Amino acid sequence: MAADPYTTLSVKKDASPGDIQKAYRKLAKKLHPDLNPGNKQAEEKFKDVSAAYDLLSDSDKRARFDRGEIDASGQERPRQRYYRDFADGDSQYSSDAGFADFAGEDILSDIFGRQGRGGSFRMRGPDAHYQLELDFLEAINGGKKQITLPDGSALDVTIPPGSRDGTVLRLRGKGRPGLGGGPPGDALIEIKVRPHPLFRRKDDDIHVELPIPLRDAVLGGKVIVPTPTGTVTMTVPKWSNTGTVLRLKGRGVPRPNGTSGDEYVTLKIMLPEKRDPELETLIGQWASAKSSNYSGNQRRAMGA
Amino acid sequence: MKTGEFLIAAHLRTEVLHAWIEAGWLMPEHGATDDSFSEIDVARAQLIRDLQGMGVNKEAVPIILDLIDQMHGLRRTIRALLSEFAAPAERAH
Numbered sequence: 001m002a003a004d005p006y007t008t009l010s011v012k013k014d015a016s017p018g019d020i021q022k023a024y025r026k027l028a029k030k031l032h033p034d035l036n037p038g039n040k041q042a043e044e045k046f047k048d049v050s051a052a053y054d055l056l057s058d059s060d061k062r063a064r065f066d067r068g069e070i071d072a073s074g075q076e077r078p079r080q081r082y083y084r085d086f087a088d089g090d091s092q093y094s095s096d097a098g099f100a101d102f103a104g105e106d107i108l109s110d111i112f113g114r115q116g117r118g119g120s121f122r123m124r125g126p127d128a129h130y131q132l133e134l135d136f137l138e139a140i141n142g143g144k145k146q147i148t149l150p151d152g153s154a155l156d157v158t159i160p161p162g163s164r165d166g167t168v169l170r171l172r173g174k175g176r177p178g179l180g181g182g183p184p185g186d187a188l189i190e191i192k193v194r195p196h197p198l199f200r201r202k203d204d205d206i207h208v209e210l211p212i213p214l215r216d217a218v219l220g221g222k223v224i225v226p227t228p229t230g231t232v233t234m235t236v237p238k239w240s241n242t243g244t245v246l247r248l249k250g251r252g253v254p255r256p257n258g259t260s261g262d263e264y265v266t267l268k269i270m271l272p273e274k275r276d277p278e279l280e281t282l283i284g285q286w287a288s289a290k291s292s293n294y295s296g297n298q299r300r301a302m303g304a
Numbered sequence: 305m306k307t308g309e310f311l312i313a314a315h316l317r318t319e320v321l322h323a324w325i326e327a328g329w330l331m332p333e334h335g336a337t338d339d340s341f342s343e344i345d346v347a348r349a350q351l352i353r354d355l356q357g358m359g360v361n362k363e364a365v366p367i368i369l370d371l372i373d374q375m376h377g378l379r380r381t382i383r384a385l386l387s388e389f390a391a392p393a394e395r396a397h
Contacts, residue, residue, distance in 0.1 A: 035372075
């Protein structure tokens with residue numbers, strides 16, 4: 001039993017043809033299935049609205065309905081095939097203009113090739129995402145690493161020297177298999193770098209704090225410095241203070257172009273671990289001899 | 305289907321069909337002797353007639369058709385993504 005067409009269109013019994021058309025258009029714009037492809041209820045409502053409009057927009061039918069000669073049933077249109085029923089497939093009307101701009105480098109471009117009518121579905125496999133934690137030095141120096149995937153298979157990964165935290169390595173064709181004969185996706189491996197107890201990385205440079213004995217700070221000398229590729233000997237100039245920064249050129253992070261960043265060594269003067277009465281005596285004598293001068297220097301150094 | 309059958313199925317007059325093809329609203333396959341139409345062309349013609357019934361003028365029809373086609377392209381993509389790309393990142397070790 002169809003509903004009253006006046007109620008369906010929300011118009012009065014004496015509504016003018018213009019009002020009826022206006023009411024229909026308002027509802028049709030809202031309810032047309034092709035303007036609501038994801039709304040399954042829209043189709044049923046649109047059918048009712050269309051049927052009501054078919055009846056009321058025809059002055060002859062409307063008059064007969066008003067006189068009670070016909071009822072609202074039998075006015076329903078045969079079930080219409082909507083455009084949305086076909087447009088989901090591949091056709092000459094298919095458009096990727098809504099997302100073609102983000103198809104450039106990644107998966108989307110490969111999802112739907114233009115195959116024309118009757119083309120079968122062929123899709124590149126999806127990319128598989130993994131995280132790989134590396135020690136600080138593994139990331140700096142690079143190398144080969146075998147990772148075990150959740151499905152138990154192993155994958156050899158070449159870590160490029162100088163890899164940063166957050167770097168994503170792409171292994172072509174190592175992702176999930178394609179559909180319908182499509183090529184496999186890529187494995188995307190995001191690198192997480194664990195911090196190092198001594199080294200800190202800043203861009204391509206390595207920063208390290210180096211304790212040096214009082215003797216070397218005052219008189220200068222050779223010290224052993226750790227670098228990511230091993231230890232090197234460095235000359236500390238005479239009279240080097242805590243906070244002095246020395247540069248070891250080319251001892252930083254290797255770059256893809258073959259050059260390397262630098263290592264910056266910040267000196268930190270260390271007193272001998274055990275109390276040394278001899279040194280205390282010596283400093284005492286030195287201090288009393290220089291006392292006025294020393295405190296003056298200190299005040300100047302503190303900006304007083 | 306051939307042009308004659310299509311005109312009946314879509315309730316169109318010949319000159320209207322020519323105008324719509326001319327405007328690019330319908331794109332039948334061109335055969336050697338006759339154009340060839342399919343169900344999607346019938347449904348698209350119905351959509352155009354519904355749009356006109358809603359008061360959409362002929363300047364706006366191609367804009368709406370284009371946006372609807374784009375929307376369907378996006379819907380297909382989203383559907384493919386949902387079915388195939390929903391797997392979360394897994395941790396390798």
